[in-house]
Amino acid sequence: MTVLAIAVTLFGVLSLFNLLLALGLARKLRQGSAEPAHAHAPFPAGAFASTGGGSSKAPALSAGTPLPHASELGHDGRPLLVGFFSSTCKACPEHLPRFREFAETFPGDAVAVLNGDPDALKSYVAALGPGIRNVSDTTAHGLLSDAVELRAWPSFVIADAGGGVRTTGLDVRLLDLSGVHAPQVVSEIAAGAGSR
Template structure:
């Protein structure tokens, strides 16, 4: 019988310790500053203006800030980037949606056609694809410092939303 009392006391002590540790974690989480909407280092925050740029898509059609004629989905990819490959299907699905379509979906891939070849078969049917070097104007205009990066931009050239995953964007409500 004495063993049972010892085991119950030990169980009670462990339960109390678990409760105290859980409360400590909750207290720490509450002390963290609230950020409101998600922001990511290297991604323009909502409301930021996109800089001026001039580029050509793979069909040699010009692209500039003036071509942002409605909500436009813009994705930045880099060859060899595992996260970019993981986000590719979500970007393709969003670009294929009625909210955007091929004219209001832009995919910017760093490098040349050979290095970007893993993305081109998926992107070309659903978006205007632009190949850029790391120092070209589209990357600078969007201040891209991380890959992948995704944006929804309005007709005035302001970022509606940005993130490192397509799920970070309000793509379903972008009609």
């Protein structure tokens, strides 16, 4: 009788332990799905930055290709950083501060192309701040995001001073800036170095 009582007690304890593990795993999986996929495993540097045709998800523009609708984006002969953001994109809000920080040190102009509900995009405009020009994705010629063959939100494009695409990517921090410079910025740096 004692052996039976011990066996039943042991079975009950193991069942309770199994239930607690299952509940903990379910809670962990539910929490994990709310986090971005790259939160714990960042992509290696350059994984999505490309001077070629981009990755399978980055805008499908090849290096040297003229940036579609560059004049509508405000291209004025300086390098241009373009970020594409959508109100329906779950990852976009976390990329807005990164884009703003990157734009502050970018040797050219920056513009954010905003797609979606204007009321929902008000928080995007506030997060970007006054230094970044915002334009609507919708133009007289259609969607800018369609013109650059956008495949994922957010996406980023850098055009050089001549209006040719230099690089595209899905994370602004991984864009390749080699060869992107504004002539007036370079001359200012050279003049500053010569005066020392």
